[in-house]
Amino acid sequence: MSQNKKICIIGGGGHVGFPLGLVLASKKYSVYLYEKNKIICKKINSGKIPYFEIGAKNYLKKYKKKILAGYDNIYLSNSDIIIVSIGTPVDKKYKPELKKFLELFFFLKKIINKKQTIIIRSSVYPGITDKIKKILKGVNDNISYCPERILQGKALIELPKLPQIISGYNKKSIEVSKKLFNSISNKTIITSVLEAELVKLFSNAWRYINFAASNQFFMICQNFNIDFKRVRSFMMDGYERNSTLPNAGFAAGPCLLKDTMQLSHFVKKRFPLGIESLNINEGLPLHLVKTLNKNYNLKNKKIGILGLTFKSDVDDIRDSLSFKLLKILKKQSLKVFVSDEFYNHSEGISKENLIKKSDIIIVAVPHTKYKKIKIPKNKVIIDTWGIIKK
Numbered sequence: 320m321s322q323n324k325k326i327c328i329i330g331g332g333g334h335v336g337f338p339l340g341l342v343l344a345s346k347k348y349s350v351y352l353y354e355k356n357k358i359i360c361k362k363i364n365s366g367k368i369p370y371f372e373i374g375a376k377n378y379l380k381k382y383k384k385k386i387l388a389g390y391d392n393i394y395l396s397n398s399d400i401i402i403v404s405i406g407t408p409v410d411k412k413y414k415p416e417l418k419k420f421l422e423l424f425f426f427l428k429k430i431i432n433k434k435q436t437i438i439i440r441s442s443v444y445p446g447i448t449d450k451i452k453k454i455l456k457g458v459n460d461n462i463s464y465c466p467e468r469i470l471q472g473k474a475l476i477e478l479p480k481l482p483q484i485i486s487g488y489n490k491k492s493i494e495v496s497k498k499l500f501n502s503i504s505n506k507t508i509i510t511s512v513l514e515a516e517l518v519k520l521f522s523n524a525w526r527y528i529n530f531a532a533s534n535q536f537f538m539i540c541q542n543f544n545i546d547f548k549r550v551r552s553f554m555m556d557g558y559e560r561n562s563t564l565p566n567a568g569f570a571a572g573p574c575l576l577k578d579t580m581q582l583s584h585f586v587k588k589r590f591p592l593g594i595e596s597l598n599i600n601e602g603l604p605l606h607l608v609k610t611l612n613k614n615y616n617l618k619n620k621k622i623g624i625l626g627l628t629f630k631s632d633v634d635d636i637r638d639s640l641s642f643k644l645l646k647i648l649k650k651q652s653l654k655v656f657v658s659d660e661f662y663n664h665s666e667g668i669s670k671e672n673l674i675k676k677s678d679i680i681i682v683a684v685p686h687t688k689y690k691k692i693k694i695p696k697n698k699v700i701i702d703t704w705g706i707i708k709k
């Protein structure tokens with residue numbers, strides 16, 4: 320690796336750490352992706368991308384001399400800046416799992432020095448950065464919280480365009496973080512640490528609530544046999560104030576629900592809007608099956624699920640609602656086919672085959688490639704997204 324400023328990204332093989340590492344390597348930095356998953360490290364070091372991310376292959380090819388993946392602690396001690404981008408999950412009861420995240424800092428405390436800057440990039444439970452400050456007290460005070468806000472799959476397109484939120488506990492941490500993010504983005508916004516933590520969680524909760532509003536409207540329409548896509552398009556036609564209403568559809572994945580629930584726990588569950596959004600969004604698969612059962616004798620029907628990933632045009636199935644739908648259908652002992660453009664399921668078939676074999680086709684994920692498909696008129700289509708041309 321060259322003599323540029325050294326950055327070490329903890330969780331550097333992840334969906335946030337990896338693209339950020341690529342963008343930083345394209346600037347004046349040498350990047351070490353500190354990653355515990357050996358398979359991911361091997362892939363990256365042999366020039367292969369660990370998952371689908373637009374443009375990542377080219378970046379990796381172009382900057383491979385400035386980026387290295389591994390799990391060697393020496394890079395934690397020797398880097399100028401340490402960025403933390405490991406996961407911050409919630410448990411089965413939606414309670415934030417803070418233990419592992421905090422343990423990392425007890426470990427770091429033993430090997431870092433006071434000259435380094437520590438930037439936390441993960442989406443965190445409010446107040447955690449304060450806890451980290453206390454853990455690292457006496458060893459390192461240069462702690463920043465700068466949340467990631469990219470859309471997975473489009474990180475390399477978005478990183479240079481998105482304003483970067485910067486917060487920190489001292490002048491050095493703010494200045495170092497500002498300089499770092501100014502090198503990849505046109506705008507930085509300085510906030511307090513708690514403000515930055517809330518900016519991130521409010522952003523995801525806001526999106527999750529918006530999806531829930533559309534999904535609730537969709538369910539109302541379905542109960543009255545009305546097409547929500549039409550109602551939505553009439554609502555938006557020439558009426559700017561409704562322009563942000565999203566399509567109805569599965570709102571899933573590792574971030575939106577999780578961050579809404581982190582916020583809910585932070586305010587001791589006094590967040591009815593967030594809790595109801597979870598019930599609505601997570602309830603959509605069951606609602607679809609109940610409606611199908613009302614309208615058809617499903618015992619005689621074959622059902623196809625188009626799309627298994629948690630959102631369009633990625634290969635990530637983390638917390639995907641397609642699997643919840645599959646589970647509900649299989650519980651009824653129904654014949655179900657599955658297909659995805661990015662994810663290889665052991666029972667997966669091509670979209671063409673799925674359309675041919677199924678009587679009812681549920682478009683669970685609006686992958687761009689589905690825009691071009693034609694579904695014969697004799698098939699039933701459940702397309703909350705309105706992506707299939709009729």
Ligand SMILES: NC(=O)c1ccc[n+]([C@@H]2O[C@H](COP(=O)([O-])OP(=O)(O)OC[C@H]3O[C@@H](n4cnc5c(N)ncnc54)[C@H](O)[C@@H]3O)[C@@H](O)[C@H]2O)c1
Binds near residue numbers: 472
């Ligand atoms: N995925 C997104 O689009 C997105 C966007 C914005 C923010 N975030 C937030 O960023 C954080 C990371 O999300 P992600 O999607 O990148 O998760 P991820 O699971 O894809 O990546 C985390 C990586 O960290 C590695 N890891 C975990 N503990 C480690 C340790 N102690 N040492 C070394 N490596 C370790 C894991 O092996 C994994 O590869 C979360 O807080 C998430 O909410 C995610």
